[in-house]
Amino acid sequence: MRLHRLDITAFGPFGGSQSVDFDALSAAGLFLLHGPTGAGKTSVLDAVCYALYGSVPGARQSGQGTGLRSDHAAPGTRTSVTLELSVAGRRLEITRQPPWERPKKRGTGTTLDKAQTWLREYDAEAGAWRDRSRSHQEIGEEITQLLGMSREQFCQVVLLPQGDFARFLRADAEARGKLLGRLFDTQRFAEVEKRLADRRRATEAGVREGDAVLLADAHRMQQAAGGTMELPELAPGDPGLADAVLSAAAIARSSAREELAVAQCRLAAAESARTAADRALGDVRERARLQRRFAEARQRARLLEERADDHREAQARMERGRKAEAVAPALELRESADAEHRRAVTAEAHARAALPARYADAGAAGLAADARRAAEELGGLESARRAERRLTDLVAERADLDRQERADEEILAEADSWLAEWETTRARLRARIESAQEAT
Template sequence: MRLHRLDITAFGPFGGTQSVDFDELSTAGLFLLHGPTGAGKTSVLDAVCYALYGAVPGARQSGQGLTLRSDHAAPATRTEITLELTVAGRRLEVTRQPPWARPKKRGTGTTTEKAQSWLREYEASAATWKDLSRSHQEIGEEITQLLGMSREQFCQVVLLPQGDFARFLRADAEARGKLLGRLFDTHRFAEVEKRLAERRRATEAEVREGDAALLADAHRMQQAAGDIVEVPPPALAPGEPGLADAVLTWAAVARSTARERLTLARTARTAAESGQAAADRVLDDVREVARLQRRFTEARERAARLEERADAHREAQARMERARKAETVAPALDLRDAAEAEHRSAATDEARARLALPDSYAGAGAPGLAAAARKAAEELGGLETARRAERRLGELTRERASLDRQEREDEDVRQDAESWLATWEATRAELQARIESAQDATTRAEQLAERRDPAQARLRAARQRDQFARDTDAAHARALAAREGATDARVHWLDLKEQRLQGIAAELAAGLVDGEPCAVCGSSEHPAPARKDAGHVDREAEERALAAYQRADEQATEDERRLGVVREALAAATAEAGDAPTARLAEQAEELELRYAEARAAGSGLHAARERLAQAELEHERRVAAQQEVALRSAARVSHRDRNDRERASLEEELAQARGAADSVAVRAAQLERQAALLTEAAEAVRVAEDTAQRLKDADARLSDAAFRAGFDTPQAAAAALLDNAAHRDLQRRLDAWQLEDGA
């Protein structure tokens, strides 16, 4: 902060206007304010403090503002302090006028005017002063924020006037620490100290946690080792110095002991495994000898059993030889059986096929039946054109039904469109009216919204006005009580000071020593020194009374400052709310809010009404288009129906000739298809029966020839020999088994 100029008018001992140019005084560096008592040295500092904070420091602050006025000033001259300074890179000008009891313009007596303040800032770019604020509270907050100090701190650190420095020195360490910390911005060091302390605590916690985990591992190692390690783990608590080294040393000893035990166990296991391998080899040799002895005994027993069954084996070989000769006749016999089975099946199929034929084909052979089937197929092929005509007739019938159905649907569409279009004008008029009504409501809501917000703001200001009025009364009462207390304390202090001055001779006499000169008269003889009476007031009592007065005076000043703040807030709220009662403003605001809500609710349907009108117009266009499409489709259907009728008449005449006695071409075609299929099936059955009869004769001849070549008199004898096939197979299996046993 740098002071440039101070203008003082009717303040303290200065009855007129005095100016102090600090820029000129500080050209040589430091400057000194000096002069006799009462010259106004302290008043200059008081003026600087009052310009900045609206109050003077220490015991000189009376709180009323009227005592700041010079007793030498003319009645019409108002007290005013103007200070020009640069702070935080900004050049400001602060002007303050304390409350003033000026003479009335009419009549006699005085009237008190309120305190006023101005704050301006110099704009170098425009070389002009710009008004910033006229509020006491805003100016005080701005100055406090720029300087970084309250009035008390500014008086203790910067001005230090008349004994306040001693009070700063007598303050406790906490108060001085807070003040110096704020002045010299030492909070970052406190934050660093706090951060380091937190890190120290966190590190200690991590160390204790790690030590606890290490001890837990050591105890688990001890449990796992059992009696291997005779020395227990170290008995240290987590966090104690040397715990980690002690645990690691103990773990190393335990590990060495365990490794030694492991080596001994592995050596013993190797010796045991060698002994077991030798015993296994001896056991294998004994088991092999026992196995060979058992096989020899079993072979001798099987040889005895084979000798006992030798005769049965020779008989079975003879039967097997006869069965082998009969097997040469088996293919011819199987062929004859198969031919006989096929002939029986073919004869059955022929009989079944002839039963399905008309009586006119009872004695016909295979060629005649095939010729009749071909004739029926040729007649069936001639019906294909008639089939297509019949399918086309069905399509035409379905088209005619579809045309009739479309005509009915179009008639419904036409009637629906005419019914809807009959009410179109009324519907459109109704929707237009709804849109206009909603638009009017929206406009009315906008107008009410413009009136609602000021009414709400005025209602809030009125409520604040009422609250501030109550707060003003309470603050005024507290300020009066505090001022009376400060006055009583001042009177008490002055009384004690006067009593002390009256007894100051006794206080000085208490320090006289025989032979030493008196500090007042210089005499070394003290024949009759003054004595302290019972009600003597010493320096300590006077200082206590002064301190009590200063505290009371500061409290009174604070209460008056708060009273001024509340009065300013009351004035601002009154200026905004006016003199109207709060209840009436609340009724007006509530009425506006209700009317606004009604208008807004009525206007909220504007978008929906417009959407419905747009949808109705689209529906109108769709209905008109539907009417036109129905008319076009009706004209097209007339010509289509005529063509359909002509084609149907021609096809029905053609189908009457093709159907004959049948109900339809499909029925006639089905009859011909069935007749051709039956004839074809019968012809094939007759042909197969004739072929199988011939194959049966050939098989009988081949069977007789094969039986003769195999040495049998008749085919029946060969067939009887083949009956032993199952026994032959059983004997073969038994023979194979005997041969295997002999080989073993």
């Protein structure tokens, strides 16, 4: 904020009109207001405060502004204060006139004129002043927002009360602390600091509790992972515990996924091998069946060919056979048994020829060993299935942990939101207090 010009009329000890050119005074960088007691030094500062906020500091504010009028002013001269200043990159002119009991234009006695306020802003492009507002409330809110201070703060920080500065210089450290606390009203900041400290301790306790729950869940995860998960050597409340546990959980999850992928690959390979073996077995069985039929057909054809010459002899023997009819059933039974034996030998030879090379010469013991190996492979597949089911349980438990983590993050976000809105809430409550004080 930079003051440019102050015009005073019938204000304080000044019965007439006075003008202060701050641009000329501050040309050297620093200026001093001095003079005997009652010369009006404090009234100049009061006029600046009145122009900005519509009231003067402390006990000098009386009535509704009628106490600001100079006792030396002519009855027809109205009290007026005009301040030209630059703030936040804008050049403004504020004019305030307190309530005034002026003489009636007709008859005797006086009548009360209401307080007046004008706010103008200089338009550099047009080179002229433009009216902005004539509302006391709008002007007060805009000036407060531009300066960033209320009237009490402006009076405490910018306009140090008379006598308090000298007392401050002569006081010891303890007295200076008390005086500064009274001047700048630091009690509310101490209360805010205490409340924030309480909230910090409560939040730390909540974080420790959450860390304890998270660490317990991590130990359960470590047990479920079979001891392969490495947990950090941190206690609840230590910085970085949650990140370390999450990192360890992510590593354990990756390891479990790798083991699952390996087990799935092994299962797929075993299923493929079994399918191929089933197809090969079916082919072998079908080939053996066809070979048996072919062998039987060839055997029957060979027998028929061999017996072609014997047919005639058979006719001759028929006559003799009738004589030996009593022993014919026994002979037929013997021939049938011989034929069945030959067929069995042929089928065995064809079956052995259809087997793979490593089983062709193997006996019963070799086939039994192969059967045991196949059973072991099936047992490994069953273990892989159990590992898959255990992984499913771990994934479900991790989902529960993720939901708990999201709940904790929502609690932290709510706390951060409350802290972020505290300054706005405090400013709003402070504004209500100031409005109530002004109304009082």
